[in-house]
Amino acid sequence: MKIFQTSIFGAAALAIAFTAQAGDDRAKASAMMKRDFHAKGIAGMDRLNEDGLQALCNRSHNNPPKANAERLQQDQLEAIKYPADGKFLGDWKSGEKIAQGGRGMTWSDKAGQANGGSCYNCHEIGPNETSFGTIGNSLRRFGKTRGNSPQMQKYVFGKIYNAKAFNLCSNMPRFGHSGTLTEKQIKDLVALLLDPDSPVNK
Amino acid sequence: MSSIKLRAVLALSGLALACAAHAQQAAAPKKPAAPAKKAATESKSAISAEFEKFREVMEDASPAELFEAKGEELWKTRRGPKNASLEQCDLGLGPGVIKGAYVRLPRYFADADQVMDAERRIVHCMVTLQGFKAADLGKKPFSSGSGTPDPVSLVTYVAAQSRGMKIAVPQKHPREREAFNVGKEIFDYRAGAWDFSCASCHGEEGKRIRTQDLPNLSTKKGAIAAFQSWPGYRMTGGFMHTLQWRMNDCFRQQRFPEPGYASETIADLLTYMGVNANGHVYKGPGIKR
Numbered sequence: 001m002k003i004f005q006t007s008i009f010g011a012a013a014l015a016i017a018f019t020a021q022a023g024d025d026r027a028k029a030s031a032m033m034k035r036d037f038h039a040k041g042i043a044g045m046d047r048l049n050e051d052g053l054q055a056l057c058n059r060s061h062n063n064p065p066k067a068n069a070e071r072l073q074q075d076q077l078e079a080i081k082y083p084a085d086g087k088f089l090g091d092w093k094s095g096e097k098i099a100q101g102g103r104g105m106t107w108s109d110k111a112g113q114a115n116g117g118s119c120y121n122c123h124e125i126g127p128n129e130t131s132f133g134t135i136g137n138s139l140r141r142f143g144k145t146r147g148n149s150p151q152m153q154k155y156v157f158g159k160i161y162n163a164k165a166f167n168l169c170s171n172m173p174r175f176g177h178s179g180t181l182t183e184k185q186i187k188d189l190v191a192l193l194l195d196p197d198s199p200v201n202k
Numbered sequence: 203m204s205s206i207k208l209r210a211v212l213a214l215s216g217l218a219l220a221c222a223a224h225a226q227q228a229a230a231p232k233k234p235a236a237p238a239k240k241a242a243t244e245s246k247s248a249i250s251a252e253f254e255k256f257r258e259v260m261e262d263a264s265p266a267e268l269f270e271a272k273g274e275e276l277w278k279t280r281r282g283p284k285n286a287s288l289e290q291c292d293l294g295l296g297p298g299v300i301k302g303a304y305v306r307l308p309r310y311f312a313d314a315d316q317v318m319d320a321e322r323r324i325v326h327c328m329v330t331l332q333g334f335k336a337a338d339l340g341k342k343p344f345s346s347g348s349g350t351p352d353p354v355s356l357v358t359y360v361a362a363q364s365r366g367m368k369i370a371v372p373q374k375h376p377r378e379r380e381a382f383n384v385g386k387e388i389f390d391y392r393a394g395a396w397d398f399s400c401a402s403c404h405g406e407e408g409k410r411i412r413t414q415d416l417p418n419l420s421t422k423k424g425a426i427a428a429f430q431s432w433p434g435y436r437m438t439g440g441f442m443h444t445l446q447w448r449m450n451d452c453f454r455q456q457r458f459p460e461p462g463y464a465s466e467t468i469a470d471l472l473t474y475m476g477v478n479a480n481g482h483v484y485k486g487p488g489i490k491r
Contacts (some may be wrong), residue, residue, distance in 0.1 A: 022387070025380075029387035029470075036465035043459045047394040054392045058399075061390070103393045105457045121411045133411040135403065164397070175395035180395065 026058070040107035047089045053164055062169035069168045078167035080158050081176065083183055088153035088190050092200075095192030098185050105180055115180050117160075117189060122172075125192065135171060143194040144201040156166055156190045236394055265435045266358060266487035269350060269442045273359025276352050282332030291327035293320070293360065304364035304483050308473045310375040317381040319472040322447045322464040324356050340463040344450065345441035357444045358433045358487050365486030369429060370475035378473065385474030388420070388467060395457045400471070402456075414491075425478030434490035443490075 030048075039045050053072050056064045064072075101116020103109055120129055122136035146152055159166055161176030175181040181189075193196050277288045277300075293303035293312070308319040314326055328334045343351055373379050392399040403411065404419040417424035433444045449468050453461050461467050 021383075026387045026391075029384045029391060032384065032467050033388060033461075033472070034389070036462040036467040037459045038462065043394075043454075043457065045459050047457065047459055050391075050393050051490075055395055057388065057397075058392055106454050107224040107460055108454060131412045133414075135406075135409050135411065158336040171402050173398070178395045195477070200347075 023059075042105070042109060043107040049087065049133055053168060054189065057169040060169075064168060073165055073168050076162050076168075076174075076177070077158070079177065080161050080165060081183070082154065082157065082190050083187065088150075088157045088187060089148075089195060090184060090187030090189075090191045092191040092195045092198035095188035095190070095198070096126060096183075098181070098188055099192055100129070105178070114185075117175060117181055117185070119189070127202065130200060139193060140200065142200055143196065143198065146194075148194040151189055153194060157186055160186050160189055229348070232338070260433045264487070264489050266362075266433065266442065266489065269355045269433075269435070269488065270362045271354035271359075272350070273357070273362075276356055277359055280326065282334050284331065284333035286331050286333075288324070288327050288331060288356070290331060291324070293323055300360055300363040302364055302367050304361040305367045306372060308378075308469050310377040310381075310382065316466065317377055317469050317473060319445065319464075319469045319476075320360055321353055321357050321444055322469050324353055324360065325464045336464075343463045344447045345443055350442055354442055357446075358371060358442060361433050361484075362486050364484050367484055369426075369476065369479045369482050369484050370396070371473065371480055373477060381470045382472040382477050385470035388471055389474055393458070398456045398458075398484075400452065400456070416438050417418055419478065421476050422478055422482075423473050426482040428475060429479040429482070430485060431488065431490055433487045435488070436490040438491065454474040 020106060029048075033048055034045070037045065037048060050058060056072060065082075100120035101114075102118045102121060103113065104115030104118070109115070113167045120132045121124060121140075122133040124132040124134075124140050125142075127140070140181040160181070162174040163170040163172035164174055164177075173180065176183070176186055181198065193200055195201070252317075258339060277291075280287050285325060290297045290315070291302060292298075292311075294306055294309045295301075295303050298382060304320050307323065308317050310317050313324065316322075318326060325336060325339050329336050339351075342348070343353065345351065345354055373382060388402040390405075392402070399405075401420065403409070403416050404424065406416075407418050407424075408415045409418075409422070417427040419425050419428055428448075432448060433442060435442050446463060448462070449471060450461060453459075
């Protein structure tokens with residue numbers, strides 16, 4: 001019994017020690033980067049500061065405690081700016097161009113230019129583009145399999161605007177929240193995925 | 203003209219021909235208006251396979267050798283305000299020992315009280331032995347249309363002297379172990395406009411960006427692939443690049459601000475990656491797509 005208790009205490013102490021060590025290394029990493037990096041072009045030093053969501057994902061290996069995740073996810077959801085005109089479907093042809101474009105937010109990009117969504121970097125989308133990445137899931141026939149009800153349109157708009165409102169530590173950038181894409185651009189991407197005429201649904 | 207230079211020049215002219223052939227092959231499958239997605243995807247991987255074959259053929263006489271030769275000359279020539287060569291530079295195995303040094307870097311150097319990767323150490327030697335200014339060397343540290351910076355050629359030369367040797371990045375000194383741990387934290391650190399960390403792209407098996415395969419650098423297999431790839435002559439653009447460039451351009455695409463050239467941040471990241479690659483035989487500088 002005593003041995004059992006000791007080993008439990010030992011394990012707990014070890015777990016705490018490990019966590020403390022990781023926190024220590026993380027603090028060193030963060031301080032080191034703030035010392036070693038410099039602002040360049042549009043990429044300012046403020047980008048090294050974690051926001052609340054990033055901090056939680058970083059500290060939990062992208063697997064945050066459920067209660068915290070839900071609360072933060074709710075904050076993200078409430079901050080989504082849906083279109084004032086209540087319309088979500090834009091022009092899928094323009095959406096295809098935005099999905100192809102990879103420009104935006106790096107230190108070599110200019111302020112004020114139209115950004116792309118880099119969508120094909122990670123997703124299979126339309127049938128005519130065979131150079132697509134696999135970090136995200138395939139979006140082929142997205143609308144065909146899910147329909148394009150108003151609820152679905154709103155969901156897709158929200159997901160592109162802020163993927164973290166639906167999955168807190170998702171790999172996907174928050175395209176609306178970060179100011180990468182405009183409301184109109186996001187509408188065009190919604191159309192690319194949901195418009196029955198879009199090649200995605202052929 | 204030394205035989206190595208001659209070989210490199212021959213390799214370059216051969217490369218031009220091979221590139222032209224490769225380009226034709228690459229263009230060919232595009233002609234039929236690929237109706238079926240599957241067929242087109244297959245032709246893409248056929249291009250990849252084609253490039254792999256091409257690389258195997260070319261690596262016996264790689265354009266990297268040209269930079270290796272230039273690096274050797276730079277290493278042995280008296281240069282800088284102190285008019286000294288780099289032959290007394292200690293890369294971790296004692297002054298002047300180059301053979302096997304690259305596969306044992308990054309490591310802790312007591313004289314600088316820092317963990318240093320190959321390029322960071324070479325820059326340190328250029329400053330301390332030759333009298334160059336670190337700030338000047340950091341101004342335009344990457345190969346571009348205006349030329350190949352000296353440290354790039356020097357790293358290529360030093361790396362080539364570890365060809366065929368096992369990667370053995372040390373973890374004996376506490377600072378080396380700390381560099382690994384901090385490097386891992388930097389690797390996993392999500393921030394910036396797009397919430398990316400290194401791991402966003404390099405933390406999972408079998409992923410791609412467009413058609414580019416992404417090594418999972420947290421695993422042995424992926425770390426080996428990355429360690430093996432650099433320094434590399436990159437076909438895109440036709441420049442010789444080192445790991446310093448690779449780290450820099452990854453942070454650009456991560457939407458971060460710019461990391462300092464030859465900084466501790468980069469040394470720690472390279473320690474994390476290098477230790478993960480330990481045990482594998484390094485084949486030397488090569489060709490990149």
